[in-house]
Amino acid sequence: MFDSLSDKLDKALHVLKGHGQITEVNVAETLKEVRRALVDADVNYKIAKEFTSTVKEKALGQGVLKDLKPGQLMVKLVKDELTELMGGEVEGINLSGNPSIILMSGLQGSGKTTFSGKLANFLKNKKTKKPLLVACDIYRPAAINQLHVVGEQIGVEVFSDEGNQDPVAISKAAIAYAKQNGHNVVIIDTAGRLAVDEAMMTEISNIHKAIQPQETLFVVDSMTGQDAVNTAKAFNDTLNFDGVILTKLDGDTRGGAAISIKSVVDKPIKFIGTGEKMDAIDVFYPSRMADRILGMGDVVSLVERAQEQYDEEEARKLQKKIAKNQFGFDDFLKQIQQVKKMGSMKDLMGMIPGAGKMMKDIDIDDDAFKGIEAIIHSMTPEERSNPSIINSSRKKRVAKGSGTSVQEVNQLLKQFTQMSKMMKMMQGGGGKKMMQMMGKMR
Template identity: 60%
Template sequence: MLIIHLDVRIFGDSAIFEILLLKCTCVMFEDLSSKIESAVQSLKGQARITDVNIAETVREIRRALLDADVNLEVARRFTDEVKERVMGSDVLNSVNPGQQFTKIVYDEMVKILGEERSDIAVAHQPPTVILIAGLQGSGKTTFSAKLARYLKQENNRNPILAAADVYRPAAIDQLKTLAGEIDVPVYSIEQKDAVRVAKEAVSMAKSLALDTVIIDTAGRLHVDEKMMDEVAEIKSSVEPDEILFIVDAMTGQDAVNTAKAFNETIDFDGVVLTKMDGDTRGGAALSIRSVVEKPIKFMSTGEKLDALSPFYPDRLAQRILGMGDVVSLVEKAQQEYDEKQAKKLQEKITSDKFDLVDFYDQIQKIKKMGDISDLVGMIPGAGKAVEDADLSEDTFKPIEAIINSMTPEERHNPEILNGTRRRRIAKGSGTSVREINQLIKQFDQMKKMMKSMSKMGKMGQAMQGLKDLPFGK
């Protein structure tokens, strides 16, 4: 089990945030991150940066970018900019060349990713109309529901979804099912008339005083004239305030080419990268902004409706360079923790009253925060710490099964778990006594570490200790 403890008070909140990660996986961009880190590693320990080590390091970075399926021209321009800045006299005389070089790479990466967060436009007169476009299989329908949920929860908007994907079998049913989970209405008709669906959905939004219309359009397996004509006609008929192009990040350079074709036809306002939790090498994220000159607005990292994040260029650059993304991590934590709960938890930790009931409760809060592999990527240095482990949706199931098989007394007082009780719990949870022994041992270790760190009031030594996995070996 790997237990990571963050004291959120250093970010302005009084909560103690416990992240309990088991069977962790390699995170997004890990291959690119490791290659860039390896390239910069050669500069560490050098007294100064020279023409020779600059050329070698820049060459390795360019190779890493191309291996990640970054557009050739983007990779060339990026490394040329890095080299030009590194050659400056302020860097040549630097005391720490490696850190200076990393800072320059980070600055240039933020630049090609877009520099600043770009928000969705809002209509002066409601409703705001958002048109969703992209190829079939890119995740448009799921994203439409995710966006509705995001706008409803984060911006207090009242959206309606328009089922304008009238060709794909079960597309309308899928949208209705997803919308039902977030209590958002869907407008659809029996006829295969996408333009009519879009127009009537806008009219319905006005009549019901709904402030946002999200139009899920049809996709094709490839860019074709019929597809483009229909999207263009919908655009002309409803005059959307925002057009978002949805792209599957796993398609790499193909995603960039598709984005160019769509942009030439409908002149979209922003890009959404989906399937960022998959086996993606990051090329689309690093290329698309520069090629189409349109901002990336959202990033989707899973199938769950809460697996959607606003796109922050600086935060993604930090993650690519192995710096983590603590700001996003804390934001997610604060959504699940209020100050009163956090204070009670801290009191339990310092008074040594933290028990398996509290432990179970923390697991449920973590699960609500989203995809665990995405959370791992936000922790500075976590990629290397857990690179040999595996992560899945079932990560917490063995622990939950063990705790659920205990009596209330056993959960509050795990020290009473003798051999007979442990055999009963193992049988009831479908696990083994050995797994129960490991869990209890590491739970005791975790309590000691948490109590010690709580008294210190800082994050220190967060990644140390407790590295033996209790399950899945």
């Protein structure tokens, strides 16, 4: 996401490199390019102009960071203003009330039903809640079926009343059911509607008045750019919603909606959808997103994801195996599974500072580990626990069984040996020795 914008901002900020000091002339040049990059990313021209005017004012009045190079100072100013533009502070979800009622709204095709499932999954696993999903799209039977499929997938109950054509009555009945059955969160998935459709907007307004939700969320497809911002404004005029959900941020999005929606509707972005899987949901952190847009990565989110998959007991077992030289391919396979649970490879690479820029023209497949897994699964249990016994005839058999070449099998064995040595060195307090080795490699 934001690849094109990141690239253009990077080029714009390069204008200042080599200048001894910040002057009005080189600031104007740089900010003209920054403004152009924002407009190209589908940010409203007025917002882009205000943004660059604020940065210019701060840059010319800046006296605190004189020891930094102008380029670095400008990056910091742009980053700070981007963070402010996207909301400044992270906004949590309001889970007061028993049960907490969350009303989902948005256009057709914005990803409401899928995101309702993702949110239920997030609240169940991360907040230890017992959510209830409610099917209130009475116009599209497929939406009710879709919600049931999603609910089954994540292990969350779905309330529906397919014979009932009154979404207000369905919502009330669902809340009563939630109270009786110990559900402490109710997520109501409503029909998609156009802001110009008066009858449909009246309907969701009636649902809102009847159930008095703690959270009314507007789900918007980030790929629609500036149109998404205009739609959000129309919905907000009717519903006065509490927050925005941006979906499909893993797609070919220019980023305009993420950057400018807060300043137009004055409502925070609370969550973002970053993929198709049910766990592809992130709390929206304006500062972290600004870092990613400027190619600085997002190490904090990367560490958080790693910690979520970290199993202390497994880590202890692994340490013992490394110490005894018993680290085998089965252990390696477990490590791969943990990395895969952290999210898509492209998304993870974007969190590593500098890696996003290096990998921007490389298509990172989510099945990046497929070949490695196939090779390991083609080994016998004995070969997996003791790779040193894999001779040339065994390599041929493994290559044939995994649909790969002997060369690929050799490459994996070589990488595995190097990794095992490095892990052993780290384990034995040989960090210094490893740094010496890396020094020689340069």
